[in-house]
Amino acid sequence: MQNLARSTARTATLLLCLTAATPGQAQEWTAETVVGMAKHARLLTPPGLDSQIDRHEYEMKRGISMAYQSVAANTGPIPVEDILKHQCEVAIQHIKQHKPFSEVIFQMGVVAYFVALVNDPVGTFAPDQPIPTYAADYFKYLEAANKKFAVLYYGEGRHFETPAELDQLVARSQARARRQAPYVAQEYRRIGTINGRKLFDDRSTAFGIGALAYSHTVSDIVGVLRYIWIQAGGTDLRNLPPLDADHLILISPGASKNRGLLFNR
Numbered sequence: 001m002q003n004l005a006r007s008t009a010r011t012a013t014l015l016l017c018l019t020a021a022t023p024g025q026a027q028e029w030t031a032e033t034v035v036g037m038a039k040h041a042r043l044l045t046p047p048g049l050d051s052q053i054d055r056h057e058y059e060m061k062r063g064i065s066m067a068y069q070s071v072a073a074n075t076g077p078i079p080v081e082d083i084l085k086h087q088c089e090v091a092i093q094h095i096k097q098h099k100p101f102s103e104v105i106f107q108m109g110v111v112a113y114f115v116a117l118v119n120d121p122v123g124t125f126a127p128d129q130p131i132p133t134y135a136a137d138y139f140k141y142l143e144a145a146n147k148k149f150a151v152l153y154y155g156e157g158r159h160f161e162t163p164a165e166l167d168q169l170v171a172r173s174q175a176r177a178r179r180q181a182p183y184v185a186q187e188y189r190r191i192g193t194i195n196g197r198k199l200f201d202d203r204s205t206a207f208g209i210g211a212l213a214y215s216h217t218v219s220d221i222v223g224v225l226r227y228i229w230i231q232a233g234g235t236d237l238r239n240l241p242p243l244d245a246d247h248l249i250l251i252s253p254g255a256s257k258n259r260g261l262l263f264n265r
Contacts, residue, residue, distance in 0.1 A: 008250075012018055015095050022047055023212075024138065026150055027136045028072070029068075029140075030143045031069075034116045036146060037112065037214065038221060039149050041221035043251060045225050046238055049226075049234065053108065056102050059103075059109065063107060063109020064109040066110065068113055078117075079161075080117045082112055084111065087107065087114055088094050088111055088166065088228055090107055091104065091111055091232075092232045094107050095234070108225055110143050110226075111228065112221050114219075115217065115221050118175055118179050119176075120179060121138075121213040123177070123178065132188075136174040137194045138210075141200055141206070142198060142210045148255065149210070149215070149256070150250065151214065151215055151252040151254065153243075155219070156244055157223070157228075158174060158220065158222055159240065176216065187209075188203060211256075
Protein backbone atom coordinates (compact mmCIF):
# COMPACT_ATOMS: atom_id res chain seq x y z
CA MET A 1 0.00 0.00 0.00
CA GLN A 2 2.91 2.32 0.80
CA ASN A 3 4.44 1.61 -2.61
CA LEU A 4 1.14 2.51 -4.27
CA ALA A 5 0.96 5.78 -2.31
CA ARG A 6 4.53 6.70 -3.29
CA SER A 7 3.79 5.90 -6.94
CA THR A 8 0.67 8.07 -6.86
CA ALA A 9 2.60 10.94 -5.30
CA ARG A 10 5.31 10.70 -7.96
CA THR A 11 2.71 10.72 -10.70
CA ALA A 12 1.02 13.81 -9.27
CA THR A 13 4.36 15.62 -8.95
CA LEU A 14 5.20 15.00 -12.60
CA LEU A 15 1.78 16.00 -13.88
CA LEU A 16 1.91 19.25 -11.93
CA CYS A 17 5.01 20.16 -13.93
CA LEU A 18 2.94 20.15 -17.11
CA THR A 19 0.06 22.30 -18.27
CA ALA A 20 -3.50 21.01 -17.93
CA ALA A 21 -3.65 17.73 -19.82
CA THR A 22 -6.28 16.30 -22.11
CA PRO A 23 -6.03 13.15 -24.24
CA GLY A 24 -3.90 13.54 -27.34
CA GLN A 25 -1.74 11.62 -29.80
CA ALA A 26 1.86 10.87 -28.86
CA GLN A 27 4.08 12.98 -31.13
CA GLU A 28 7.48 12.61 -29.54
CA TRP A 29 10.13 9.94 -28.86
CA THR A 30 8.33 6.76 -27.87
CA ALA A 31 8.91 5.28 -24.42
CA GLU A 32 10.39 2.14 -26.01
CA THR A 33 12.95 4.22 -27.92
CA VAL A 34 14.03 6.12 -24.79
CA VAL A 35 14.32 2.86 -22.83
CA GLY A 36 16.82 1.77 -25.49
CA MET A 37 18.67 5.08 -25.18
CA ALA A 38 18.87 4.68 -21.40
CA LYS A 39 20.31 1.17 -21.76
CA HIS A 40 23.06 2.50 -24.01
CA ALA A 41 23.71 5.48 -21.73
CA ARG A 42 23.93 3.32 -18.61
CA LEU A 43 27.14 1.74 -19.91
CA LEU A 44 29.01 5.05 -19.51
CA THR A 45 27.48 6.36 -16.28
CA PRO A 46 29.51 6.28 -13.02
CA PRO A 47 29.91 2.64 -11.86
CA GLY A 48 27.90 3.14 -8.65
CA LEU A 49 24.98 4.56 -10.61
CA ASP A 50 25.37 1.94 -13.33
CA SER A 51 24.93 -0.86 -10.79
CA GLN A 52 21.82 0.77 -9.28
CA ILE A 53 20.22 1.25 -12.71
CA ASP A 54 20.95 -2.39 -13.48
CA ARG A 55 19.38 -3.45 -10.17
CA HIS A 56 16.29 -1.26 -10.65
CA GLU A 57 15.89 -1.48 -14.43
CA TYR A 58 12.14 -1.93 -14.09
CA GLU A 59 11.84 1.35 -12.17
CA MET A 60 13.86 3.16 -14.83
CA LYS A 61 11.42 1.89 -17.46
CA ARG A 62 8.48 2.97 -15.30
CA GLY A 63 9.89 6.48 -14.95
CA ILE A 64 10.36 6.76 -18.70
CA SER A 65 6.87 5.41 -19.35
CA MET A 66 5.26 7.79 -16.84
CA ALA A 67 6.99 10.81 -18.37
CA TYR A 68 6.01 9.68 -21.87
CA GLN A 69 2.36 9.20 -20.92
CA SER A 70 2.20 12.59 -19.21
CA VAL A 71 3.68 14.43 -22.19
CA ALA A 72 1.62 12.48 -24.72
CA ALA A 73 -1.58 13.44 -22.88
CA ASN A 74 -0.72 17.12 -23.00
CA THR A 75 -1.98 19.42 -25.75
CA GLY A 76 -0.64 22.73 -24.43
CA PRO A 77 2.86 24.22 -24.64
CA ILE A 78 5.45 22.37 -22.58
CA PRO A 79 8.54 24.22 -21.26
CA VAL A 80 10.73 21.17 -21.69
CA GLU A 81 13.98 22.79 -20.57
CA ASP A 82 12.45 24.08 -17.30
CA ILE A 83 10.84 20.73 -16.54
CA LEU A 84 14.11 18.91 -17.20
CA LYS A 85 16.02 21.12 -14.76
CA HIS A 86 13.29 20.71 -12.15
CA GLN A 87 13.29 16.92 -12.52
CA CYS A 88 17.10 16.88 -12.19
CA GLU A 89 16.79 18.74 -8.90
CA VAL A 90 14.15 16.27 -7.69
CA ALA A 91 16.54 13.40 -8.47
CA ILE A 92 19.41 15.14 -6.65
CA GLN A 93 17.25 15.66 -3.56
CA HIS A 94 16.08 12.02 -3.64
CA ILE A 95 19.70 10.90 -3.34
CA LYS A 96 20.62 13.48 -0.69
CA GLN A 97 17.58 12.50 1.37
CA HIS A 98 18.57 8.82 1.16
CA LYS A 99 15.35 7.74 -0.48
CA PRO A 100 15.21 4.11 -1.68
CA PHE A 101 17.17 3.61 -4.87
CA SER A 102 14.03 2.26 -6.52
CA GLU A 103 12.63 5.81 -6.23
CA VAL A 104 15.91 7.41 -7.29
CA ILE A 105 16.11 5.31 -10.45
CA PHE A 106 12.44 5.89 -11.23
CA GLN A 107 13.23 9.62 -11.15
CA MET A 108 16.29 9.06 -13.34
CA GLY A 109 13.91 7.53 -15.88
CA VAL A 110 11.76 10.66 -15.80
CA VAL A 111 14.90 12.76 -16.32
CA ALA A 112 16.04 10.56 -19.23
CA TYR A 113 12.75 11.11 -21.03
CA PHE A 114 12.94 14.90 -20.75
CA VAL A 115 16.55 14.81 -21.94
CA ALA A 116 15.20 13.05 -25.04
CA LEU A 117 12.60 15.79 -25.55
CA VAL A 118 15.32 18.44 -25.47
CA ASN A 119 16.83 16.54 -28.41
CA ASP A 120 13.61 16.53 -30.47
CA PRO A 121 14.71 16.37 -34.15
CA VAL A 122 11.25 17.18 -35.52
CA GLY A 123 10.52 20.52 -33.86
CA THR A 124 7.56 19.27 -31.84
CA PHE A 125 8.41 21.58 -28.95
CA ALA A 126 9.54 24.62 -30.92
CA PRO A 127 7.86 27.70 -29.41
CA ASP A 128 5.05 29.28 -31.43
CA GLN A 129 5.27 26.55 -34.09
CA PRO A 130 2.52 24.06 -34.98
CA ILE A 131 3.29 20.40 -34.36
CA PRO A 132 4.35 18.87 -37.71
CA THR A 133 1.74 16.52 -39.12
CA TYR A 134 4.39 13.85 -39.63
CA ALA A 135 5.82 13.99 -36.06
CA ALA A 136 4.13 10.84 -34.74
CA ASP A 137 5.01 8.90 -37.89
CA TYR A 138 8.68 9.91 -37.72
CA PHE A 139 9.07 8.88 -34.09
CA LYS A 140 7.42 5.52 -34.82
CA TYR A 141 9.83 5.15 -37.74
CA LEU A 142 12.76 5.84 -35.38
CA GLU A 143 11.39 3.26 -32.94
CA ALA A 144 11.61 0.67 -35.71
CA ALA A 145 14.90 1.90 -37.22
CA ASN A 146 17.03 2.54 -34.13
CA LYS A 147 18.22 -1.07 -33.85
CA LYS A 148 20.26 -0.33 -36.99
CA PHE A 149 21.89 2.82 -35.61
CA ALA A 150 25.57 2.87 -34.79
CA VAL A 151 25.39 4.42 -31.32
CA LEU A 152 28.20 6.85 -30.52
CA TYR A 153 29.11 8.75 -27.37
CA TYR A 154 29.97 12.37 -28.13
CA GLY A 155 31.97 13.37 -25.09
CA GLU A 156 32.42 17.06 -25.85
CA GLY A 157 30.44 19.15 -23.36
CA ARG A 158 28.98 16.12 -21.56
CA HIS A 159 31.50 15.98 -18.70
CA PHE A 160 30.05 18.69 -16.45
CA GLU A 161 29.19 19.24 -12.79
CA THR A 162 27.40 22.59 -12.34
CA PRO A 163 23.86 23.91 -12.98
CA ALA A 164 25.26 26.55 -15.35
CA GLU A 165 26.85 23.82 -17.46
CA LEU A 166 23.54 21.95 -17.49
CA ASP A 167 21.93 25.09 -18.91
CA GLN A 168 24.62 25.23 -21.59
CA LEU A 169 24.05 21.58 -22.50
CA VAL A 170 20.31 22.15 -22.88
CA ALA A 171 20.85 25.24 -25.05
CA ARG A 172 23.29 23.41 -27.33
CA SER A 173 21.00 20.40 -27.67
CA GLN A 174 17.97 22.50 -28.51
CA ALA A 175 19.94 24.49 -31.09
CA ARG A 176 21.16 21.28 -32.72
CA ALA A 177 17.62 19.87 -32.80
CA ARG A 178 16.34 23.06 -34.45
CA ARG A 179 19.00 22.68 -37.15
CA GLN A 180 17.93 19.07 -37.79
CA ALA A 181 14.18 19.67 -38.04
CA PRO A 182 14.13 21.19 -41.57
CA TYR A 183 15.89 18.12 -42.98
CA VAL A 184 13.20 15.83 -41.58
CA ALA A 185 10.51 18.06 -43.11
CA GLN A 186 12.36 17.92 -46.44
CA GLU A 187 12.36 14.12 -46.35
CA TYR A 188 8.58 13.99 -45.92
CA ARG A 189 8.17 16.40 -48.83
CA ARG A 190 10.41 14.11 -50.88
CA ILE A 191 8.31 10.98 -50.30
CA GLY A 192 5.08 12.97 -50.64
CA THR A 193 3.18 11.10 -47.93
CA ILE A 194 3.29 10.34 -44.20
CA ASN A 195 4.61 6.80 -44.17
CA GLY A 196 8.24 6.91 -43.17
CA ARG A 197 8.23 3.38 -41.79
CA LYS A 198 7.56 2.05 -45.29
CA LEU A 199 9.46 4.53 -47.48
CA PHE A 200 12.61 5.58 -45.55
CA ASP A 201 15.62 3.28 -45.73
CA ASP A 202 19.01 3.38 -44.04
CA ARG A 203 20.50 5.45 -46.88
CA SER A 204 18.00 8.26 -46.41
CA THR A 205 18.60 11.61 -44.73
CA ALA A 206 15.72 10.69 -42.40
CA PHE A 207 17.75 7.71 -41.17
CA GLY A 208 20.91 9.79 -40.82
CA ILE A 209 19.21 12.54 -38.83
CA GLY A 210 17.57 9.92 -36.62
CA ALA A 211 20.87 8.16 -35.97
CA LEU A 212 22.59 11.44 -35.15
CA ALA A 213 19.79 12.57 -32.82
CA TYR A 214 19.74 9.17 -31.11
CA SER A 215 23.48 9.21 -30.37
CA HIS A 216 23.43 12.80 -29.17
CA THR A 217 20.48 12.00 -26.89
CA VAL A 218 22.31 8.99 -25.45
CA SER A 219 25.35 11.23 -24.89
CA ASP A 220 23.21 13.85 -23.15
CA ILE A 221 21.60 11.21 -20.92
CA VAL A 222 25.08 10.05 -19.88
CA GLY A 223 26.07 13.63 -19.05
CA VAL A 224 22.88 14.56 -17.20
CA LEU A 225 22.71 11.39 -15.10
CA ARG A 226 26.38 11.83 -14.20
CA TYR A 227 25.67 15.46 -13.27
CA ILE A 228 22.87 14.38 -10.92
CA TRP A 229 25.10 11.75 -9.32
CA ILE A 230 27.98 14.21 -8.74
CA GLN A 231 25.69 17.00 -7.50
CA ALA A 232 24.23 14.59 -4.94
CA GLY A 233 27.69 13.75 -3.59
CA GLY A 234 28.52 10.67 -5.66
CA THR A 235 31.85 9.91 -7.30
CA ASP A 236 32.74 8.85 -10.82
CA LEU A 237 35.34 6.10 -10.76
CA ARG A 238 34.88 5.47 -14.48
CA ASN A 239 36.91 8.63 -15.15
CA LEU A 240 35.77 9.13 -18.73
CA PRO A 241 37.88 11.93 -20.17
CA PRO A 242 36.14 15.15 -21.31
CA LEU A 243 36.56 14.24 -24.97
CA ASP A 244 36.88 16.88 -27.65
CA ALA A 245 34.91 17.03 -30.89
CA ASP A 246 37.25 14.65 -32.74
CA HIS A 247 37.09 11.80 -30.22
CA LEU A 248 34.07 9.51 -30.01
CA ILE A 249 33.30 6.25 -28.20
CA LEU A 250 31.44 3.53 -30.08
CA ILE A 251 28.75 2.12 -27.78
CA SER A 252 27.07 -0.15 -30.32
CA PRO A 253 27.96 -0.84 -33.99
CA GLY A 254 24.32 -1.15 -35.06
CA ALA A 255 22.96 -3.38 -37.78
CA SER A 256 22.80 -1.03 -40.76
CA LYS A 257 24.68 -1.91 -43.93
CA ASN A 258 25.87 1.69 -43.86
CA ARG A 259 27.07 1.57 -40.25
CA GLY A 260 30.52 2.73 -41.31
CA LEU A 261 29.15 6.09 -42.42
CA LEU A 262 29.75 8.89 -39.93
CA PHE A 263 27.25 11.71 -40.09
CA ASN A 264 28.30 15.31 -39.57
CA ARG A 265 27.79 16.53 -36.02
